[in-house]
Amino acid sequence: MQGTLSEAAMAPIMAFALVGALGVGAQWIAWRLRLPAIVLMLLAGLLIGPVFGVFDPERDIGPLMQPMVAIAVAIILFEGGLTLNIHSLRDAALGVRRLVVIGAPLGWLLSALALHYVAGLGWAAASVFGGIMIVTGPTVIAPLLRTARLARRPAQLLQWEAIVNDPIGALAAVLALELVVVLDTAESFGVAAWDLAFGIGVACILGAMTGWILAFAFKRGFVPEFMKVPVLFAFLLVAFGLSDFILHESGLLAVTVMGVVVANANLASYTEMRRFKEHATILLVSGVFILLAANLEFSALALLDWRAAALIAVVIFVARPLTVLVSLLKTPIPMKERLLVAFTGPRGVVLVAVAGLFGERLSELGFEDGARIGPLAFALVAATVVLHGFTLRPVARWLGLAGGETVGVALIGGSAFSVGFAEALKKADVPVLIADPNRARLRGARAAGLPTFFGDILSESAEYSVEIASYGIWIAATDNDAYNTLVTTDMGPELGREFIFQLRRVKQESSRHALPATLGGQTIAGGRTYTEVNALIAEGWSFRVTRLTEEFTLDDWSAYYPGGIPLARIMPGGDLRILTGPEDEFRSPEGTRLVALVPPEEETPQNDSDTSEAAE
Structure with missing residues (x-):
């Protein structure tokens, strides 16, 4: 081997093997040690990437990285839409509905304001990133709740807010990105409005039709059981590619809508499909996270100045508590439970994956502050996961909302x-x-x-x-x-x-x-x-x-x-x-x-x- 380890290019197959081993290995070790998996994945990605230079996605994978990340994010968003059952939301507790109906748009607004006035991002980047920031991360909340063993109501509020807001946050970010893309490429406001309405309409119709055809075929027995998951993936890729071909970046919206339609079709095999999608999403999320962390450069990390620290503080101690407390006003939920939910908002790998992709899209459109979205997403996720991972149990115990140490x-x-x-x-x-x-x-x-x-x-x-x-x-x-x-x-x-x-x-x-x-x-x-x-x-x-x-x-x-x-x-x-x-x-x-x-x-x-x- 010529050159040093950091200078030698890695074969693509070996690069894929390294990413898979590190992503899944980090999650397994985190489970064994009862640590937040995202912290270990971040550390692994940074070590093999900017620290030691063992793996450079641009060098070792090259042009494959962008389409891989885009397809992975599409599958992740489809899985998020697959969890959004309208019947479940209607039957959920009042507090969950308030956190979704009031909390989601309010959190988007407050996050965008914090990104613009505190972090110094332009309105375009702030509106896109602000939509993603309302996602509290179901893949992070679930292990935290298992470790903390909270009382039933605050645990349900946190769990269902994360599940339902996951696709809603991604949908908000996709719509904001669509708006930015159309306004940037259109010649006039009228043309921009038409292009936006056309793009959203096409994506929604295409996603809904694909989901309906899929559900119809499954219900009528046109697809054998062993072919349902492959057919599901094929339809997902077709909807994503076709919608993206008609209007750039509309594919993510189409697959999210497709997931929502499939989730509400009352399919007998829905549970099996959802579990398989969850397993695929774990692999994709860990892979995308390792790729994005390894692709970070020290120059990008240098963008994390005092403004980044101030943004994290404002999000954790101002935007999140204000969103929850306003949403839960005049509900029978006791104040101590509202406070626990208000100060618990860990972000997860979905935020990093979507933010990394959208940040690059904004940079390609000429928005220089789009390059700051990726590092800010990593900083926000790492800070919230570490903070809540080590403080949720003690805070819940102090408020009298923690169960016993023994599993039930x-x-x-x-x-x-x-x-x-x-x-x-x-x-x-x-x-x-x-x-x-x-x-x-x-x-x-x-x-x-x-x-x-x-x-x-x-x-x-x-x-x-x-x-x-x-x-x-x-x-x-x-x-x-x-x-x-x-x-x-x-x-x-x-x-x-x-x-x-x-x-x-x-x-x-x-x-x-x-x-x-x-x-x-x-x-x-x-x-x-x-x-x-x-x-x-x-x-x-x-x-x-x-x-x-x-x-x-x-x-x-x-x-x-x-x-x-x-x-x-x-x-x-x-x-x-x-x-x-x-x-x-x-x-x-x-x-x-x-x-x-x-x-x-x-x-x-x-x-x-x-x-x-x-x-x-």
């Missing part, structure tokens, strides 16, 4: 097993919920003072009524094995299959009834069925929480309760793990609490907490 457990089915297990977990300070579509089966849970949800846990009502993020572990324990398998299979991709459990199915070991590993959850209760565990409770077995000490170790517990069924262990730090059987080994340092179903005994160890009354 949702038990599906209101049987004696579920009630006894839930009461034992509750006495161990673990948040619990019991859900059942049969109101009568919830009597025992309500009598024990346990939180309940009446209805199907997979329904849309549950999506808005149950704080899913607070219950990281789900246990399906109804008397219907097929329903248990349905719940665990459906929730597996959402929460992670390592956190989904169910009672063993009847005849599970039979080859005629065995299911593939892709269906169902992990088996608990030592491999016992619904009938078997509830029969044990009827015979007098009870749930106990035992604290293990140096004097009473796990071996002592096993000797004292021969035949006892360990169900869960809670580490001294609050870490909860559901045990899947007697072969499930676990560490038992002093202070570990063991939750188990044990046979009746005449004498109870002093470090036992008996919950048999709740189970009977």
Whole structure:
């Protein structure tokens, strides 16, 4: 190899491999370390790009970079539109609707004013970037909420604001860019107005028609199941390319509208398509972020002066709080919850991806301040993610809006097993919920003072009524094995299959009834069925929480309760793990609490907490 590492060009295939490995690797490491993924991706991109010069997108990818980023952003915006279900917005809480209907345009206005008067951007760049800035980043909010474990209402406000405002912010930025492009290229205002109306109309009609044709073909069975995602991608690219050919930059608007139409078509395969799009978006977002970070130059980073710091301060402490507080005026939401939402507004990688692309478009049109949009977007995202990532939990705890340190457990089915297990977990300070579509089966849970949800846990009502993020572990324990398998299979991709459990199915070991590993959850209760565990409770077995000490170790517990069924262990730090059987080994340092179903005994160890009354 000739020259230094920073001077040697990298083969395009190797460049793509490096970008993919760094993007996905950064997200995986961030998950393991419970850190904001965007910070690691930013650091990785800067290190391989402007710091060490290992990867230079312009040098190593060349002309491929611009169309790649444009198509990736189009897919990201389509996925954002795919989340905008009008029915969901109509059924959402009043606070969410106010944050969208009032907060989105107000946030756009305040952000544009801050960009113009504080950061010194021209009105064209400020209006485009201001639209993107209302996006609070669903890919950033979700992990923050899982870590912070907020109370239900502020968590829902933050989560649904991010989901709904994601496509709206992108749409606002696209419309602003359309306006700037048309005004810059048109000869008169009348021509500009006509070109803008024509471009928006064509993009909306083309996006809506493409989405309608796609939904019609899917509903009528014209497209086989295994071809739906490829056909979806093909239609997306056609809509993007055709609209962009008719009027430059209108393709992004077309794919966003297409996503909204598909989202509201009530397709039976909508969930599968959305999940696949989410996976593709994660890959694309991480790739685009690494590309844009590596493409930054120190000269561009030098543009981040005191004005950039002032802008970030104004956005975090003035524009965002003012937007939320005005939007939530005269609502029944308590002031402390409004304050928590007002001072929580992390921006994500979607903002950086869209801002980077639009900044380059403005620069190509002759707007010199367009070059500042990319660095400002990186600075805003890094500052908000780091700030809220490390302060959300302490601030929520100070306001009394944070849950416990231990992850919650949702038990599906209101049987004696579920009630006894839930009461034992509750006495161990673990948040619990019991859900059942049969109101009568919830009597025992309500009598024990346990939180309940009446209805199907997979329904849309549950999506808005149950704080899913607070219950990281789900246990399906109804008397219907097929329903248990349905719940665990459906929730597996959402929460992670390592956190989904169910009672063993009847005849599970039979080859005629065995299911593939892709269906169902992990088996608990030592491999016992619904009938078997509830029969044990009827015979007098009870749930106990035992604290293990140096004097009473796990071996002592096993000797004292021969035949006892360990169900869960809670580490001294609050870490909860559901045990899947007697072969499930676990560490038992002093202070570990063991939750188990044990046979009746005449004498109870002093470090036992008996919950048999709740189970009977």
